[in-house]
Each structure stands twice: as C-alpha cells, then as structure tokens.
Amino acid sequence: MKRPYIKLLGLIIVLLTVGLVFTSLQTSKKYKFDTKAIELHKELVSSTHFIDPQKASEILSKQHDEYIFVDIRNPREFDNFHIEGAVNVPMQQILDDQFISFLKNDKTKVLYSNESIEADQIRLLLTQFGYSNLFVLQGGANYWKENMISKDVFKSKGEYDDEKLKFDISKLTATE
Amino acid sequence: MENKGNKYMNPYLAGLLLGVVLLASFYLTGRGLGASGAMKSVVVSGVDKVSHDYAENSHFYSKYISNDQKPLRSWLVLEVFGVLIGGFISGALSGRLNLKLEKSPKITNRKRIWMAIIGGALFGFGSQLGRGCTSGAALSGMAVMSLAGYVTMMAIFGTAFALAYFFRKNWI
Amino acid sequence: MKARFILSLILVSLGLVAAILPQKKNSSIELDAQQLLNEIQQENHLISTDEMANALINNDPEYQLIDLRSETEYKQYSLPGSINIPFEKLFDAEWAPYIDQIARKNVFYSNGTTLSSEAWMLTKQRGFKNNYILQGGLNEWYTTIIEPEVPASINGEEAINDYEARLGAKQFFTGAGAVNNASANTDAKKPVARKKKKMVAGGCS
Amino acid sequence: MGPIIPLFEISEEINLLIAFLIGIGFGFALEQAGFSSSRKLAGMFYGYDITVLKVFFTAAIVAMLGLLFMNYMGMIDMSIVYVNEYYMASAIIGGVIMGAGFIIGGFCPGTSVCAAAIGKIDAMYFIGGSLIGILIFGQTYPLWEKLYNAQYLGSLKLSDSLGIKDGILGLLVIVAAILMFWLGELAEKRFKREDISKEI
Numbered sequence: 001m002k003r004p005y006i007k008l009l010g011l012i013i014v015l016l017t018v019g020l021v022f023t024s025l026q027t028s029k030k031y032k033f034d035t036k037a038i039e040l041h042k043e044l045v046s047s048t049h050f051i052d053p054q055k056a057s058e059i060l061s062k063q064h065d066e067y068i069f070v071d072i073r074n075p076r077e078f079d080n081f082h083i084e085g086a087v088n089v090p091m092q093q094i095l096d097d098q099f100i101s102f103l104k105n106d107k108t109k110v111l112y113s114n115e116s117i118e119a120d121q122i123r124l125l126l127t128q129f130g131y132s133n134l135f136v137l138q139g140g141a142n143y144w145k146e147n148m149i150s151k152d153v154f155k156s157k158g159e160y161d162d163e164k165l166k167f168d169i170s171k172l173t174a175t176e
Numbered sequence: 177m178e179n180k181g182n183k184y185m186n187p188y189l190a191g192l193l194l195g196v197v198l199l200a201s202f203y204l205t206g207r208g209l210g211a212s213g214a215m216k217s218v219v220v221s222g223v224d225k226v227s228h229d230y231a232e233n234s235h236f237y238s239k240y241i242s243n244d245q246k247p248l249r250s251w252l253v254l255e256v257f258g259v260l261i262g263g264f265i266s267g268a269l270s271g272r273l274n275l276k277l278e279k280s281p282k283i284t285n286r287k288r289i290w291m292a293i294i295g296g297a298l299f300g301f302g303s304q305l306g307r308g309c310t311s312g313a314a315l316s317g318m319a320v321m322s323l324a325g326y327v328t329m330m331a332i333f334g335t336a337f338a339l340a341y342f343f344r345k346n347w348i
Numbered sequence: 349m350k351a352r353f354i355l356s357l358i359l360v361s362l363g364l365v366a367a368i369l370p371q372k373k374n375s376s377i378e379l380d381a382q383q384l385l386n387e388i389q390q391e392n393h394l395i396s397t398d399e400m401a402n403a404l405i406n407n408d409p410e411y412q413l414i415d416l417r418s419e420t421e422y423k424q425y426s427l428p429g430s431i432n433i434p435f436e437k438l439f440d441a442e443w444a445p446y447i448d449q450i451a452r453k454n455v456f457y458s459n460g461t462t463l464s465s466e467a468w469m470l471t472k473q474r475g476f477k478n479n480y481i482l483q484g485g486l487n488e489w490y491t492t493i494i495e496p497e498v499p500a501s502i503n504g505e506e507a508i509n510d511y512e513a514r515l516g517a518k519q520f521f522t523g524a525g526a527v528n529n530a531s532a533n534t535d536a537k538k539p540v541a542r543k544k545k546k547m548v549a550g551g552c553s
Numbered sequence: 554m555g556p557i558i559p560l561f562e563i564s565e566e567i568n569l570l571i572a573f574l575i576g577i578g579f580g581f582a583l584e585q586a587g588f589s590s591s592r593k594l595a596g597m598f599y600g601y602d603i604t605v606l607k608v609f610f611t612a613a614i615v616a617m618l619g620l621l622f623m624n625y626m627g628m629i630d631m632s633i634v635y636v637n638e639y640y641m642a643s644a645i646i647g648g649v650i651m652g653a654g655f656i657i658g659g660f661c662p663g664t665s666v667c668a669a670a671i672g673k674i675d676a677m678y679f680i681g682g683s684l685i686g687i688l689i690f691g692q693t694y695p696l697w698e699k700l701y702n703a704q705y706l707g708s709l710k711l712s713d714s715l716g717i718k719d720g721i722l723g724l725l726v727i728v729a730a731i732l733m734f735w736l737g738e739l740a741e742k743r744f745k746r747e748d749i750s751k752e753i
Contacts (some may be wrong), residue, residue, distance in 0.1 A: 009269065010185065010585065011194050013578055018196075037473040038439055044466055045436040092389065095381050121388050124469040129381050161459030167490045168499045169425050184593075187604045188355065190586030191611020197578035198612055199619035203628070204571055206556030206636050207578050207635045210618075211663035212683070219687045235695035251572045258576015259583070259663065260670045266584035267671030277674040292591075292675045296665070296682020297689065299651050303662060303691040305697060306647020308637060309660015310661040311579075314642075315609065316636040319616035321722055323709040324637035324644050331648020336656040340598035343656050347595040348746065356731045359614065363724035366621045371718050 003070035033143075040127060049123060050112055051135045053143060057111075057154030060084065070103075070111045072122055073141065081145055083112065091122050103131055108141075111146075116162050138162070183270075198319055205251070208316020212303035216240070217247040228285035282345050306331075314317060385473065394476065394483040395455050397492045398510070402516040404428055412452045412481070416463045427489070428521070435463050438470065439489055448476045457482035457489075493517050555721055581669050582612075587729035589668035591659030598656060603737035610730040611747055614723075621723055641704040658682065 007156030019044075059067050060083070069086035071078050078081055078088040089099045091113070103109065103126065111119040111134060119136045137144070147155050159166060182191070192319040219277055220240045224231040224247070240247050247253075267273045279288035303309040306328050309318070314332060317325015363386065379410075403411045404427070412429035415422045422432040433443045435458070447454065456464035456479065464481045471479045482489070491497065496514035558568050559588060586608040587593045596602025623629040652739045655661055668676035690697070712722040 007185075009581070010189065013581065014193060015198050026423055037470045041470050041474075042438055044470075091385070095385055117465050118388070121465050121469055122385075123383060124466060125388070127382055128384075128469075128473055162462045163458060163485075165459045166487045167495075182685045183657065184587035184604070185585040185679075187586060187607035188611050190582055191608040192615055194579070194582040194586065194598050194608060194612035195615025195619070197575060197582055198616040198723055199623075199698050200578070201575045202616065202620060202634055203556060203623065204575070205558045205568070209575070209663070211661070211666060212687075212700075215662055215680070215683050216687050222647035223688070223691065234694065235698060236691045242682035242746055249569070251568065254569045254577065254665075255576035256666055258573040258578075259580035259666045260576075261573075262577035262580025262582075263584040263589060263667035263670030264580075265577070266581045267589065270585070270591070272584075272671050273632050274568060275672040275674060279675065280592065288675055291660050292660075292678035293682035293685070295654045295656075295660070296684075297677040298654030298682075299658060299661060299679075300631070300654075300683035300686025300688075300689045302647045302650030302652075302654055302669040302686075303683075304647070304687055305701060306651060307640065307643065307645050309651065309663065310609075310655075311663040313637055313648075315613055316616075318613040318621060318726075320631075320634055320636050321712050321719055323706070323711045323714050324638065324639040327636075327639070327641070327644045328648040328651075331645050332655060334654040335649045335652025338596050339653055339656045343598065345658075347592055347659070348601075352734075359727050359731065360724070363727035366618060366625075367718065367720040367724040369625050369720055370620075371720065372625055372627065428715075460748075476670055 010028075015132045029115070037128070040124070049120075049135055052138045052156075053147065053154065054156045056083075056110065056137050056144075057156075060154075066107050068107050068109050069137070069139070070109050072111055072113050072119055077114070077141075081141060083144055086112075087165075091118060094122060094126070106133065108133045108135060110137050111133045112140045114142050115140040120146070195319075198316065202316075202319065207251075208319060209255065210252050210308065210312030210316065211256055211259070212249075212300065212309040213252040213299065213312060216304065217250055217253050221247040257321065280345065280347055282348075288346070291343075365485065374550050377505060382523075385468075387551075389474070390549050393472075393480050394479045395453075397484050397503060398454060398517075400427075400482055400489075401514075401521070405425045410453050411455055412446065414446065415429065416456055416458045416467055423424060427486075430434045430457070438467055439474075447471060447479070448474075450540065452478065455482050458485050460487055462484045493521060515519050556629060557634055579663070580670065583664055583667040584671065588664040589671050590678070591668065591673070594661075594664060595656065595659050597737075600737075600740035601746045603741055606737050607734060610733065614727055614730055617723055617726065618724060624719075636708040636710060639706040639709045640702065643701050643703065643704060646700065654686075703731055 069083050071082050071088045072085045072091040072094065074090050075088060093099060111123050113119040116136055116138050119140060123134045123136050145159045147157060195292055201207065220237050224241050232239055273338055277285055277288060306313060310332060314325055314329035318329060411429050413428050415430045415432045416435045418434050419432060431446065433441060436444060456467045458464050461484055464485060468479055468481050493514060496511055498511065500548060570731050587604050593602050596607055597605040620629065624631050660676055662683055665676045665679040669680055712719045
C-alpha cells in the first residue's frame with residue numbers, strides 16, 4: 001500500500017463529515033418562536049387574556065371595529081353556527097401564509113373554539129410565534145350558542161369559566 | 177525499502193482528521209470521544225456476571241447497572257469497538273500489522289510487560305477517579321472549553337513530564 | 349517553514365474571527381410552530397380521567413400528578429399522590445427536578461383544563477418532556493369518577509362496562525379505601541432518575 | 554440544528570451504529586497519527602518526538618473552532634452538548650495518577666485499544682492493566698467516595714470561570730498551541746535520536 005491511498009481515505013472521512021454537517025443545514029421552513037416561555041409564563045400569571053361572554057356581547061352590540069372574532073373550528077362547524085361577524089380560520093391552517101398575514105394586523109383578535117381550551121392553546125402558540133393582541137373568548141361557541149337569545153341580546157347564565165369548580169368540593173372532602 | 181509504507185501521517189493533518197471526527201461526534205451525538213468508559217463497562221458487566229447481588233449492592237457498580245440495561249450495549253463500548261476496527265484498517269493500509277512488543281532495547285520484555293500492566297492499572301484507576309481519560313476528559317473537555325478538561329489535561333501531561341526523568345530507560 | 353507560517357496564520361485568524369464574533373446562545377428547545385400545532389391536534393398529551401383513575405388504583409409509579417391550583421385549593425382537596433406546584437411557580441428552581449425529568453409522566457391538572465394546557469404549552473416550548481394534561485381537570489374527574497352518569501341503556505354494552513369500572517373507581521376514591529390526602533402528599537417522592545439540564549450524558553468516565 | 558441524536562430522538566440502534574462509525578474514524582485517525590506506538594507517545598516527554606502534542610492540540614483546536622463557528626451559525630445547541638463536570642479534587646488527583654500511568658505504561662486507554670488492534674503486545678497488557686485498575690477502583694470505591702464527590706463545581710467552562718468570551722479563550726488556546734508547536738519542533742531538533750525514530 002502506498003501513502004496516497006491513506007491520504008485519500010483521510011480526505012474521504014473529512015469530506016463525509018463536512019457533507020453531513022452541511023446537508024443538515026437545509027432544514028425545512030421553521031417558524032421560530034419569538035417570545036420565550038419564561039416571559040410568556042410571567043405574562044400569563046400577571047395579566048388576563050380572556051374575554052368573558054358578557055364583554056364579548058357588548059363588543060358585538062357596539063360594533064367595535066377594532067375587534068375581530070376568529071373562529072378556529074373547522075368550516076363545517078363554522079357553517080353550522082358561528083358568532084356573527086366572525087372569521088373562520090381553521091386551526092389546522094392557522095400557520096398558513098394567507099392567515100398569518102391576516103393575523104398580523106393591529107386589530108384585537110378574539111379567538112374561540114367550541115370551548116375555550118383549543119383557542120387558548122392556539123393563542124399561546126401564536127403568542128410564542130410573536131403575535132400580540134390576541135384574546136380568548138371564555139366558554140367558546142358552545143356557551144355562546146346556549147346563551148344567545150336573539151341577534152343582539154345575550155343572556156349570560158351558567159358557567160363559562162373553565163377553571164371554575166363546577167361541583168361542591170365539600171362533598172369530596174366530607175368523605176375522608 | 178520495506179519501511180516505505182510505514183510512515184505516519186503528518187501530525188498536523190492527523191490532528192485535523194481527529195479534530196473533524198471529534199467535531200462530528202459532538203455534532204451528531206452531543207458528546208465527545210472516550211475510551212476508559214468502555215473499559216469500565218467491561219469491568220462492570222464482568223462483576224455483574226460473577227455476582228449480580230454484589231454488583232447491585234455496591235455503590236460503584238450499581239450506578240451503571242439497571243435491570244433493563246446492559247452495560248455492554250452502550251455508546252462508548254460500540255465506539256471503542258470502532259476504534260479497534262479503525263485502527264486495524266489504518267494499520268493494514270499502512271503495512272503496520274504485526275505482533276510486536278514495543279520497548280526500548282535497554283529493558284527486558286518482562287519488565288516492559290510489567291510496566292505496561294502497572295501503567296494500565298494506574299491509568300484505569302485514575303480515569304475512574306478523574307472521570308475520564310485523555311480522550312474523554314482532556315481532549316473532548318478541551319474542545320468544549322470545560323474547566324475539568326483543561327485541569328485534567330494539565331495534570332496528566334504535567335505529571336508525565338515531571339516523572340519522565342525516572343522512567344527514561346523505558347523509552348529512550 | 350513557510351507552510352507552517354501560513355498554517356499558523358490561518359489558525360490565528362480563525363481564532364481572531366471566533367473571538368470577535370458575538371457569542372450566541374442557541375436553543376434548540378424551541379419547537380417550530382407547525383410541530384407544536386400538530387401536537388396540539390393529535391392530543392397525545394391528554395390523559396383521560398378514566399386512564400388516570402386506573403393508574404391511581406393500580407398504584408402505577410409512572411404517573412406523577414401535579415396540582416397547578418393555589419395552595420389553598422390544593423389543601424382543600426387534591427387528587428391522591430399529587431404534589432402542588434401553583435401555576436405561578438411553575439418555573440421556580442425548586443420545582444425544576446419535577447418538571448424537567450425523564451423518569452415519570454407528569455400529569456398536570458387544575459379545576460378545568462385551561463391552566464394545565466397553558467402549563468403544558470410552556471413546558472413543551474422549553475423542551476421538557478413527559479408532561480401531560482388531565483383531560484377536563486377536576487370538573488371532569490367529578491362527573492366521570494366521583495359521580496359518574498348512569499348511561500342510557502341505548503349506549504350499549506361498552507358504556508355500561510365503563511360505568512361499572514367507574515363505579516369501582518368511585519368506591520376507591522371516596523369509600524373506605526380513599527387515600528388520605530395528608531399522607532398522600534408526602535408520598536410524592538422526587539423522581540429517581542432526574543435528567544440534569546437536559547444535557548447529554550457523556551464523558552468517558 | 555445539532556446535536557442530532559438527542560434532539561431528534563433517533564433510535565438506539567442508529568445511535569450505536571453512529572458510535573461505531575465515529576469509533577472507526579477515531580481509531581483510524583489515532584493510528585495514522587502514530588498513537589499506536591508507545592515509544593512515539595512517550596517521545597513527547599523526552600522531546601524526541603512531539604507528535605502527541607501536535608496531534609492532540611490540533612485536534613482540540615479544530616473541534617473547538619468548529620464548535621464555536623457551528624454555534625455562531627446556529628447549527629448546534631451548546632446547552633445540550635456535554636460539558637465535563639468539574640470536581641476539583643478528583644480531577645487533579647485523577648489526572649496526576651493518569652499522568653504517572655502514562656509515563657510508566659506508555660499508552661492511554663484510547664491509544665492502547667488502537668495499538669492492540671495492530672498487534673502491539675504491550676498495548677494488550679496495558680488494556681489488561683487498565684481493567685485491573687478499574688476493578689481496583691470499583692472494589693475500593695467506598696474509600697474514595699468522599700474524594701470522588703468532593704468540591705463539585707458543576708459543568709463549569711474555563712471561559713466562564715475566567716470571565717471571558719468563548720471565542721477569546723479559543724484565540725488564547727490557539728496562540729498557546731502555536732507557541733508550543735514551535736517550541737516542540739525546536740526540541741525535536743535538539744533531542745533528535747535517529748535510532749529511535751527509525752525503530753518506531
């Protein structure tokens with residue numbers, strides 16, 4: 001064996017490694033989060049991002065222009081029932097370019113889903129993605145549907161806050 | 177003439193090659209290279225074979241054995257196995273394959289073997305205490321700028337230099 | 349000699365460049381948005397109350413319930429074996445060994461699902477693994493486990509089986525076998541194999 | 554972004570395969586550099602052959618620079634990369650013992666495996682000795698446990714403990730290494746021993 005072979009082999013190893021490193025450079029299109037989780041956590045603790053149905057109905061009746069209701073359910077559900085004036089952006093497609101530009105405008109967006117959890121998660125996702133002015137409608141479409149009496153009259157009854165205990169806790173503690 | 181193929185690579189080029197391998201290891205696995213860890217795995221699994229209960233109760237061995245994990249099926253063991261193959265390939269390509277006891281002509285074979293065993297034992301012991309050997313602690317540690325890496329490197333080479341005079345017969 | 353000089357020059361200049369470049373803090377922990385969106389939709393992170401009740405009955409050590417509500421609420425009532433990490437303290441250093449670990453499945457719960465899903469989103473973004481959500485929270489726990497609804501007969505055999513299982517679970521959680529909260533709380537041990545800062549286990553020792 | 558395996562949850566088998574491939578590269582580089590010869594390794598301490606110094610520092614510098622630039626380009630998440638934990642006492646004492654082992658035995662564990670692969674008998678004895686040493690450590694571990702865990706300072710980086718940027722430390726290491734290379738080559742000329750150089 002002569003030396004050139006060894007040099008060649010060394011060169012191949014180097015090239016392979018370099019190639020490996022650089023091929024992995026071409027990653028798919030990534031949406032980087034801008035807001036760090038810890039900052040977001042502080043924000044969640046210190047301020048609310050919920051809008052209760054009462055306030056939402058006031059907004060709607062006064063026809064505030066700066067608010068947009070965003071329905072993140074699928075089109076079928078949207079066609080079935082939706083809050084008047086709401087825009088349908090199905091959550092599956094919320095990261096698509098067309099909607100991203102829509103979500104970028106300065107208006108206050110109120111997200112809702114059937115209940116509030118999915119909307120809340122999507123809101124967190126978008127906030128982490130650098131969007132602001134996002135709120136979540138408590139109770140979601142389900143609550144809205146039950147409590148809407150006529151076009152402009154909204155009767156708030158029952159519980160819309162997901163985090164409110166819906167049963168008597170003393171029943172549980174009494175059994176100890 | 178037969179020694180023509182016996183030449184080693186230019187040290188700087190070999191260093192570059194080694195550095196690239198090390199870098200690849202960091203990039204792919206997030207860890208550097210190592211060797212003594214694999215030897216420890218061998219020892220641990222040996223002790224485990226001999227007496228599982230003993231290994232389980234020992235503070236030292238029990239760290240490395242758990243029921244669903246075989247110490248020999250680890251990253252470092254496979255890596256060292258690769259070193260064996262890689263070294264063999266290189267030796268074969270450069271015509272350096274032959275059974276040989278390398279020593280200074282001033283010492284006997286017997287002495288060289290004992291020296292190798294004692295040196296190995298010291299190195300094995302030290303690598304456990306120092307959490308890594310020249311490759312794992314010093315080389316990989318230096319690449320990631322870890323203080324432990326630099327300290328270990330200086331301790332190894334410093335001691336070796338300091339003691340070199342006493343063992344000159346072995347090598348010169 | 350000349351080659352050596354050039355090589356040294358290259359090395360030093362590379363070093364100079366490295367010294368001048370600002371030190372960036374990269375974090376791979378941030379997921380990309382699409383990935384997170386997919387995970388939200390797949391709902392693999394939801395643990396149903398039935399599943400959780402089953403795990404508790406079987407004393408499954410894999411699960412660690414984490415109560416995200418306030419301390420007062422936690423003291424009033426909590427699920428057996430749960431530990432209390434109020435939502436505002438989620439990222440406090442003292443809880444890091446619980447939140448960022450690989451040994452057990454953390455199941456976040458609150459009264460509803462809002463707090464737990466927020467906690468999940470945040471831990472997810474920080475790259476912590478093994479965090480789950482108790483679906484529907486305590487409210488659903490109550491309606492499915494403690495006071496399960498009697499299925500209408502048309503719901504078929506499966507629903508009735510479920511119901512029977514739930515009745516058994518109810519017995520477990522409310523009857524004589526109910527776990528005392530005070531002792532359950534001290535039960536929650538630190539996870540055994542805590543992963544340090546998500547680093548690769550390495551070195552050669 | 555790397556490191557690839559921990560981030561993308563690559564399966565155990567592939568991980569082990571990569572370990573094997575990296576090991577081959579490692580072994581190849583070591584053998585090509587001449588680390589399979591104990592007298593060449595020991596030569597560094599007598600000045601007649603400073604290959605070890607050259608290879609070792611070149612490799613460390615290449616990997617270090619690579620990591621620095623990869624970090625700058627956002628290709629690697631250094632917070633996941635393993636940084637050796639620093640236990641001051643055990644690092645120093647362990648290092649001293651290893652140094653003694655190095656000059657007596659003529660190998661370190663990695664090079665001994667590499668040397669054994671091409672049939673060096675002394676390397677095989679060295680490996681056996683290492684196993685014995687590890688076994689001794691394991692058997693007498695309770696004696697050392699305190700020392701082993703003393704003065705834990707965490708995964709400390711030299712740059713952090715000096716309070717300088719990683720890049721500046723990198724530059725310092727490069728300059729120091731070039732100085733050492735220069736001194737080493739002078740020593741090589743001064744302590745040249747033809748007979749040994751041929752034997753190796």
